[in-house]
Each structure stands twice: as C-alpha cells, then as structure tokens.
Amino acid sequence: MAYQAVLDARREAEKNQGVVREAVKLGLQMKREAEARNTASTYDDGAKTDIDAVTQFAIVMREKLAKSRLRGRGGWNDKGQCSQEHLSKLLREHVEKGDPVDVANLAMMLHQRGETIASSMVPQLGGSPEDLRNTLCAVLEIFGIEGADKVLKYVLAHRGINAFDGKPVTIAT
Numbered sequence: 001m002a003y004q005a006v007l008d009a010r011r012e013a014e015k016n017q018g019v020v021r022e023a024v025k026l027g028l029q030m031k032r033e034a035e036a037r038n039t040a041s042t043y044d045d046g047a048k049t050d051i052d053a054v055t056q057f058a059i060v061m062r063e064k065l066a067k068s069r070l071r072g073r074g075g076w077n078d079k080g081q082c083s084q085e086h087l088s089k090l091l092r093e094h095v096e097k098g099d100p101v102d103v104a105n106l107a108m109m110l111h112q113r114g115e116t117i118a119s120s121m122v123p124q125l126g127g128s129p130e131d132l133r134n135t136l137c138a139v140l141e142i143f144g145i146e147g148a149d150k151v152l153k154y155v156l157a158h159r160g161i162n163a164f165d166g167k168p169v170t171i172a173t
Contacts, residue, residue, distance in 0.1 A: 033058075057104065064101050076109040084110065088118035 033055050068074075075081040091106040110117060139151045 029062075057101075060101055061105050061108065065105055077113065079113065084113070084115045085118045087113075087115075091117060 036051055036055055076087065087106055087110050091103060091110070094102040094106060107117075136148075139148050143151055
C-alpha cells in the first residue's frame with residue numbers, strides 16, 4: 001500500500017515537473033530568506049534594516065517577474081534574443097516611468113548576465129533589428145544620404161573597428 005502511494009506520488013510529480021521544480025526553488029528561496037532574517041537579528045539595527053529591506057524588495061521583484069512571465073514575457077537571459085542595449089534602453093525608459101521595481105528587475109537582468117548599462121550617447125549597432133532600423137532612419141532623416149556615410153563611419157569608429165576590414169577607423173572631420 002505504501003509502495004503504491006509512492007508510485008502515485010511519483011507519477012503526479014512527473015506530470016507536474018515544472019510546478020514541482022518551481023515549488024522547490026521557491027521553498028529553497030524562502031528558506032534562505034528566513035536564514036537571512038535570523039542572521040539579521042545578530043546585526044546592529046542599521047544592518048538589520050538593510051537586510052530586511054533587501055529581502056522585502058526581492059520578494060516584490062520576484063512577484064512582478066512572475067506576473068510578467070504569466071503574460072508571456074521572458075528571454076532576458078538569452079543574449080541572442082535580448083541584447084544588452086535593449087535591456088539598457090528599457091531600464092532608462094522605466095526610470096522615466098518612475099517604477100523602482102521595474103528598474104531593479106532590469107538592473108538585475110543586466111547584472112546576472114555579467115553586463116553593464118550600455119551607453120546611450122552613441123547609437124548602438126547590433127541591438128534589435130528594430131533599434132538598428134530606427135537609428136538608420138533617424139540618421140538619414142537628419143543628415144541625408146550624403147551625411148549618412150560619415151555618421152555610419154563615426155558610429156563604427158566608436159565601436160573600435162571598421163566593419164569592412166576589421167582595422168581601427170579614423171574619421172576625417
């Protein structure tokens with residue numbers, strides 16, 4: 001009888017592997033958070049306040065990420081699907097929107113990928129195809145076809161190499 005219960009439980013777990021894995025991860029995370037709170041009690045009031053604030057903020061971040069996943073969002077960890085430039089652009093946009101949780105989640109994504117916030121001063125080639133199209137359209141609109149060549153060379157120079165022959169670029173001004 002007990003053996004059958006184990007088999008039934010195993011079959012049920014196999015049916016819901018994703019749910020089980022998420023539950024285990026959440027349980028481990030909650031355990032770490034509880035340990036952090038217990039550890040915090042050995043610190044002074046300032047350190048305890050910091051640890052409690054980070055723990056509570058992480059919970060809110062996790063909840064917001066879960067809601068986004070339910071709406072079909074994801075892929076931030078795949079550099080082929082989501083560029084550093086795109087995440088950096090979203091981060092800047094969310095700073096302007098004023099939601100610190102979104103800003104923190106986007107900063108976390110860049111951090112976990114081992115990346116920094118990409119510069120917004122120079123148009124970034126190699127972002128999403130839509131970003132590249134928008135950049136090139138803006139260059140053509142502002143400088144016309146004659147100036148576009150010079151601007152493209154300038155952008156490539158600031159990336160450090162000439163895309164045509166792989167050598168450093170110098171721009172005549």
